[in-house]
Amino acid sequence: MKKLKTMLGLSVLSIALVGCSEAQEGDGDTPIRIVTTTSQIGDSIEQIGGELVEVTSLMGPGVDPHTYQATQNDIQSLQNADLVLYNGLHLEGRMNEIFEQMGPSKSVALGDSIDEEKLLKNFEYEGAVDLVDPHIWFDVDIWKEALDIATETLIQHLPEDEDQLKQRQQDYFNELDELIAQTAQKMDQLSDEQRVLVTAHDAFGYFGRMHDLEVIGLQGLSTEDEIGIRDIDSTIEILVERNIPSVFVESSISPRSIQAVIEGAKEKGHDVTLGGELFSDAMGEKGTKEGTYIGMYEHNVETIVNALLREEE
Incomplete structure (x- = not known):
């Protein structure tokens, strides 16, 4: 139907x-x-x-x-x-x-x-x-x-x-270049061991490649991909074996699968914290920082870096 x-x-x-x-x-x-x-x-x-x-x-x-x-x-x-x-x-x-x-x-x-x-x-x-x-x-x-x-x-x-469109484009691209520089500076705070990002689905591949971050997505590239017990179990196994401290949920995806991973890791004696909510396929509310492309990107960077650094304190 x-x-x-x-x-x-x-x-x-x-x-x-x-x-x-x-x-x-x-x-x-x-x-x-x-x-x-x-x-x-x-x-x-x-x-x-x-x-x-x-x-x-x-x-x-x-x-x-x-x-x-x-x-x-x-x-x-x-x-x-x-x-x-x-x-x-x-x-x-x-x-x-x-x-x-x-x-x-x-x-x-x-x-x-x-x-x-x-x-x-x-x-x-x-x-x-x-x-x-x-x-x-x-x-x-x-x-x-x-x-x-x-x-x-x-x-x-x-x-x-x-002429006006090209000038506005150049102005905006200057802001994007500044975003790239600021992101690189923040990501440099992470050690090689901390550079692992576990998320609800595989949306952060380009982010990981650009910023030298290993990305592990519980779900495939599309959220239409089914999540099976095998996917959850394999993710739990990675978290336990590699002692990964944090995982992240996404604003446009139900957090249930990530919660199942956290609980599964705990049953195996490994405590995993929720690092925070990331914006992946959707941005934040209109009129907020996260409702802009640059603000959304900055939010994700700050959330990731702060969570991964916090685990080393």
Whole structure:
């Protein structure tokens, strides 16, 4: 029944978007209406576009993009949009058919244009043959490349504002460069032995690669992957054998599986603390520090470093 409802929903949306498959050419007025899937994209586009854009993000705090299904309100937003920007790389798996209906002139997948050699692939999980890790926003350098694509797309819609858009992009990129430098400085506080991050699902691969951190995810790249007893038991075994002191939950995922790991490790005589909550697939509430891309990233870094350092005190 759930599958039938999903198929019916996609069919209705496909019909609704038939008249919107071609790009809606602007009439020269601003701001242009942009719909993004994730808040990570939405906030970054607001920083670059400023008053030239009106941004609506479909997936707010606590929302899991892997399992997200479009609502009737989303249909209306997509119909009214001049441009739709989404992550791609199968992050929004259940919405792929929708973007195909809209066509490439109106919807742009920022991740799909990133050099494949820079993307992480996962061969560990059963059925995940050649599966690309879509969580590219955790590598700030790669995220800047994605935003280059977004900026060029904005310029195509607002050619008369090219200079302003490029200047705002450069200003924002300067902030991102400062974020990279500050993160490196904080991460340098961790010893080699402390550089292990255990999370609810495998969303921090790019973060780990960029900051020399080993990442262990209880769940696979997608939260649609099933978590079995074997996954929990193997994670407990790693924690006990390597004497890992902390694990982390994520704002968009139920903490039950991580709690099961903590309890399982305790039964084996190894006390594991909850290091804190991280933002992975979703950001924080609008208007808060964690509701911005930079603030979300800073929160994660501070939470990780503080928790891992605390265990050595």
